[in-house]
Amino acid sequence: MSSFPAVGDSLPDLALTATDGSAVRPSQFAGQKLVLFFYPKDDTPGCTTENKDFSALAADFAKAGVALLGISKDPPKKHLKFIEKYGLTAPLASDAEQGGLSDALGVWTEKSMYGRSYMGMVRSTYLIAADGKIAQIWSPVKVKGHAEAVLEAAKAL
Numbered sequence: 531m532s533s534f535p536a537v538g539d540s541l542p543d544l545a546l547t548a549t550d551g552s553a554v555r556p557s558q559f560a561g562q563k564l565v566l567f568f569y570p571k572d573d574t575p576g577c578t579t580e581n582k583d584f585s586a587l588a589a590d591f592a593k594a595g596v597a598l599l600g601i602s603k604d605p606p607k608k609h610l611k612f613i614e615k616y617g618l619t620a621p622l623a624s625d626a627e628q629g630g631l632s633d634a635l636g637v638w639t640e641k642s643m644y645g646r647s648y649m650g651m652v653r654s655t656y657l658i659a660a661d662g663k664i665a666q667i668w669s670p671v672k673v674k675g676h677a678e679a680v681l682e683a684a685k686a687l
Contacts, residue, residue, distance in 0.1 A: 534636035544631040546623035563596040564658040570651040572604045572612035583677035584620040596684045
């Protein structure tokens with residue numbers, strides 16, 4: 531039985547590291563809707579597409595009163611290079627600490643490829659209502675059309 535937060539639960543208020551090195555917490559977005567999209571690694575094909583898709587719709591999310599935050603284990607400096615390289619507008623944060631938000635949500639987990647086990651990020655998206663409760667979870671995520679689907683769900687919330 532999983533003890534990870536589910537739809538209807540409050541999102542754990544664990545600090546992430548913004549690209550400028552400051553702490554960013556989910557509670558800082560209280561009173562507005564928030565989309566947290568967790569992805570495995572900066573500058574890899576699926577993750578680049580996902581970040582570009584969310585960035586392309588960033589203005590639409592903002593218009594709908596929804597904050598965006600992309601999260602991976604990559605360090606802030608790597609995020610900055612990634613943002614610069616692709617002109618990304620969706621803000622990114624680093625969740626490098628053990629016991630961080632991705633651990634608390636169960637999206638940092640054991641994966642396996644070619645018979646080798648390793649720890650990795652399951653591409654997942656959380657839609658958080660203005661009251662800080664989890665409204666919807668997509669996991670694992672297929673990138674194509676995902677940002678659009680999340681925007682529609684956020685608008686309907």
